[in-house]
Amino acid sequence: MNLEKRLHSRGYRYTPQREAVFGVLKENEGKPLSPEEVHELACKRFSSLGLTTTYRSLELFCDLGLATRVHLHGDSHYYEVNTGKHHHHMVCLSCGAIEILEACLIEELKERVRDGSDFLVTEHCMSLFGYCPGCLTSRKG
Amino acid sequence: MNLEKRLHSRGYRYTPQREAVFGVLKENEGKPLSPEEVHELACKRFSSLGLTTTYRSLELFCDLGLATRVHLHGDSHYYEVNTGKHHHHMVCLSCGAIEILEACLIEELKERVRDGSDFLVTEHCMSLFGYCPGCLTSRKG
DNA sequence: TCCTTATCGACAATCATTATCATTTAATAA
DNA sequence: TTATTAAATGATAATGATTGTCGATAAGGA
Numbered sequence: 422m423n424l425e426k427r428l429h430s431r432g433y434r435y436t437p438q439r440e441a442v443f444g445v446l447k448e449n450e451g452k453p454l455s456p457e458e459v460h461e462l463a464c465k466r467f468s469s470l471g472l473t474t475t476y477r478s479l480e481l482f483c484d485l486g487l488a489t490r491v492h493l494h495g496d497s498h499y500y501e502v503n504t505g506k507h508h509h510h511m512v513c514l515s516c517g518a519i520e521i522l523e524a525c526l527i528e529e530l531k532e533r534v535r536d537g538s539d540f541l542v543t544e545h546c547m548s549l550f551g552y553c554p555g556c557l558t559s560r561k562g
Numbered sequence: 563m564n565l566e567k568r569l570h571s572r573g574y575r576y577t578p579q580r581e582a583v584f585g586v587l588k589e590n591e592g593k594p595l596s597p598e599e600v601h602e603l604a605c606k607r608f609s610s611l612g613l614t615t616t617y618r619s620l621e622l623f624c625d626l627g628l629a630t631r632v633h634l635h636g637d638s639h640y641y642e643v644n645t646g647k648h649h650h651h652m653v654c655l656s657c658g659a660i661e662i663l664e665a666c667l668i669e670e671l672k673e674r675v676r677d678g679s680d681f682l683v684t685e686h687c688m689s690l691f692g693y694c695p696g697c698l699t700s701r702k703g
Numbered sequence: 704t705c706c707t708t709a710t711c712g713a714c715a716a717t718c719a720t721t722a723t724c725a726t727t728t729a730a731t732a733a
Numbered sequence: 734t735t736a737t738t739a740a741a742t743g744a745t746a747a748t749g750a751t752t753g754t755c756g757a758t759a760a761g762g763a
Contacts, residue, residue, distance in 0.1 A: 429730095432740095433740085433741090434728085434729050434730070434739095434740060434741065435729075435730095436728080436729070436740095436741065436742080438741080438742070438743095439741095455719095456719085456720085457719085469742095469743080470742095470743090471742065471743040471744075472720095472743090473720090473721085473722095473742080473743060473744080473745095474741080474742055474743065476719095476720070476721080477721095477741085477742090492633075492635060494633060494687065496718085496719075496750090496751085497718095497719070497720095498719085498720090511675070511679070511681045511683065513681075514684070514685075520679060520681055522671075522675065522679075523678070524671060524674040524675070524678070526667040526670055526671055529667055529670075530663075530665060530667055530690070533665040534652070534663065534665070534690065537664070537665070538652070538661060538663075538695075539694075539695035539698070540652045540654075540661055540690070540692055540693070540694055540695065541692045541693045541698055542652065542690045542691070542692040543655070543691060543692040543693070544655075544690070544691040544692065545688065545689065545690045545691060546635065546688070546689055546691075547686065547687070547688040547689075548686065548687055548688075549671070549675065549681070549683045549685070549686045550683070550684060550685040550686060550687075551681055551682045551683040551684040551685065552681070552682045552684070553680075553681055554679075554680035554681065557680070557682055570761095573709095574709080574710095575708095575709060575710065575759090575760050575761075576760080576761095577709095577710065577711080577759085577760070579710080579711070579712095580710095596750095597750085597751085598750085610711095610712080611711095611712090612711065612712040612713075613712090613751095614711080614712065614713080614714095614751090614752080614753095615710080615711060615712070617750095617751065617752080618710085618711090618752095638749095638750070638751095639750085639751085704763100705762105705763085706761100706762090706763080707760100707761095707762090707763100708759100708760095708761100709758105709759090709760080709761100710757105710758080710759080710760085711756105711757080711758065711759085712755105712756100712757085712758095713754100713755095713756100713757105714753105714754085714755095715752105715753080715754075715755105716751105716752080716753070716754090717750100717751085717752070717753085718749105718750090718751085718752095719748105719749095719750090719751105720747105720748080720749085720750105721746105721747080721748070721749100722745105722746080722747070722748085723744105723745085723746075723747085724743105724744095724745095724746105725742105725743100725744095726741105726742080726743085726744105727740105727741080727742070727743095728738105728739100728740085728741075728742085729738105729739095729740080729741085730737100730738095730739100730740095731736100731737085731738090732735100732736085732737080732738105733734100733735085733736075733737095
């Protein structure tokens with residue numbers, strides 16, 4: 422999980438911009454960030470970082486398997502460092518908080534698909550929406 | 563499921579534009595369409611239909627419960643007539659074909675969430691991606 | 704039929720993202 | 734260490750989907 426080696430092994434250059442972007446992802450493991458958010462945070466590590474470079478770095482990291490794209494309802498993309506542990510997300514419709522959901526029933530679903538169709542499933546995305554404990558509590562009060 | 567009554571009951575007007583947009587959705591039950599696609603098809607029913615009106619009608623139908631928003635990987639929104647029958651989608655990464663997936667494990671997932679978190683799940687979206695039977699066959703040949 | 708106002712359509716504005724391109728710089732070889 | 738070269742960067746323009754604006758139109762009740 423060394424950025425420099427991972428980049429070089431695929432013929433890419435190791436730059437402070439990429440280091441900054443990747444550092445932000447690592448520091449926010451489990452928290453999906455938009456390119457805008459990543460850019461803002463990464464600028465603290467490399468102040469002249471351009472937004473374009475942020476977009477490009479995030480896509481590159483996904484191609485290298487270092488990050489994953491997270492698909493939520495919103496119109497923006499989200500990214501997360503790839504820990505190798507598959508998970509989904511629960512998004513609070515009230516405050517926007519995002520909780521990680523370790524449970525995944527994709528294998529069970531694949532079985533059902535196999536029974537009912539010849540479709541070959543290679544990827545999936547799933548998000549749950551509702552209300553986080555904090556918002557539920559403050560509603561009552 | 564009568565558009566005119568449904569609109570009037572909520573204080574909205576029944577217009578040929580809305581009739582055209584809704585007609586397209588009904589005619590394509592089970593097939594998620596982008597606003598662009600809906601517009602193109604609906605223009606055959608009402609030639610001067612504006613794209614803006616198409617967008618507005620689709621959102622209105624969702625609010626009225628006549629249509630549902632479908633969330634796929636893509637950057638565009640998709641809409642489908644609401645038949646009341648909950649389902650998900652399988653999208654072919656090769657040709658873009660969309661198959662309906664009747665199976666849904668949301669109840670099982672909710673149970674697991676209840677065990678591990680106090681999050682209240684009210685909505686969810688899920689899409690599977692892979693290769694449809696047609697594309698799998700042509701790959702072999 | 705007439706009025707009121709919701710709705711419409713054309714167009715401008717916005718927002719996220721991508722393409723362009725001149726400049727900078729990482730990495731390699733001398 | 735320095736020179737070289739192509740990859741990478743960042744400013745800016747372009748794009749594409751969606752939303753806002755506003756004068757014109759027409760649905761539906763009086």
